Amino acid sequence: MPILLALLRPFEIVNTAMGRLGQGVTVVAMALMVIVILIQVVFRYVLNNALPWPDEAARFLMLWMTGLIAPYAFRRGGFVAIDMVERALPKRVAAVLSLVLLSLSLIVLIVGVQLGYNHTMSGCLFKSATLWMPFTFSFAMPLPGLDLSLTLCTKADAAFALTWGWAKMPLAMMYASLYVGLILLVLVNVELLLRGLATLLGLEDQLRTLPHDVVEAE
Template identity: 50%
Template sequence: MPVILGLLAPLEWVLTRVLRLCRTLALLALGIMVCVVLYSIPMRYLLNDAPAWANQLTLFFMIWMTGLMAPVAYRQGGFVAIDMLERALPGRLSTLLVLALTLASLVVLAAALPHATAHVQSGCLFRSATLWLPFTLELAIPLPGEAALTLCSGDGWAFGFEAGWTKMPNALTYIALKIGLVLLILVNVEMVLRHLATLLGGADRLAPLPVTDAPVAE
C-alpha cells in the first residue's frame, strides 16, 4: 500500500495541473473556432468570398481541442460507459472488474502509441495549403520507448527556431492526438493505481479527484 500511494501522489499532482492547463487551452481553442466560424458564415453567404483558410484553421483547433480534452473527460468519467454489471456486482468484485477493464484499456492505448508516432511523422511530408507560420521549428527530444517528442526531426536531441514565413506542416495538427494519447495513458495508470489501492483497503486514503463544471456521463 505505501508503494502504491507513493507512486500515486506525484502522478495525481502532475496530472491535476497539466489537465487544468489542457482544459484552459481547449476552451481557448473552442473560442477561436467559434470566432472563425462566425466570421466565415457572412463572408461565404453574404459576400460570396469564403476565406480558404477558415476550414483548415477550424479543423486545426478542433483536433487540438479533442486531444486536450479527451484525458480530462476520461479522468472525470465523462466517456459513455455501460456499467450495469459493475453496479450489480458487490464491492470487491466490482472493483476487480473495473481494474481488469482499465488494464485492457491501457494495453490498447499503449499499442496505439507507435501508430500515433508514425502518423505525426507522416505529417512532416505534407504542409497545409492555406495556413502559414512566421517561423520554422525543429524539435527532437528522445524519451524512452515510443514517447519521444520528435517533430519533423531526426533521431537524437535537436532544437531549432528560424524566423520567416513558411507553410505549416501537418504534423503540428497531428501531434495533438499523440499528446492526448500520452495523457490518456498517464490517466489510465493513475486509475489502475487507485483501483489497486481500493482493493487493498486504502480507499479512505485516496484524495478525491478534482472536478470541473463539465458534464459527465451517467
C-alpha cells in the first residue's frame, strides 16, 4: 500500500506544477489573443487594410492555450461527462468502472502521443506564412534506459543548438502544442488511475484532495 502512494506522489507534484503553469500561460495567451484580434478588427474594418499575421498568431496562441489547460481541466473534472451510471452504482463498483474507463482513455492517449509526435516532426518541413522567430534551434534529449530520444526538428540522438537571427517559424512550433498536451494528459490519466486504485483498496482517506470544477446538480 505505501508503494502505491509513493508511486502516486511524483505524478501529483508534476501535474500540480504543470497545472499552475497551464493556468498562467492560458491567462497570458487569452489576453494576447484578445489584443491581436482587436488589432486585426481595427485594421480590417476601420483602416480597410487587414494585416497578414494576426489570424495565424491567434491560432498559435489558441493551440498552446488548449494544449496546456486541457490536462488541468481533466485533472479537476472539468471535462464534459455523463456520469449518471457511475453515480447510481455502489462505490466500489463505480471505482472499478472508473478504472476501466481511465485505462481505455490511457490507451487512446498513448496512441495520440505517437501521432502527435509524427505530426509535430512533419511540421519541421514547413514554415509559417507570417510568423517569425528571432532564433532557430534544434533539440534532442535521449531517454535513459530507452532507445528513444525527445526531439524537435532534428534526427540527432542528442543535440541542443541555438542560432540567433530572424527566421520564419517552423510549423512544428504550433503542432507541438498537440504533442505536449497529450503527454500532459497521459501524466494526469496515470495519476487518476493510481488514485482510483488507491480508492478501490480503501486508501481514499490518505489521498490529497484535488480541487474539483464540476458543479453538483441540485
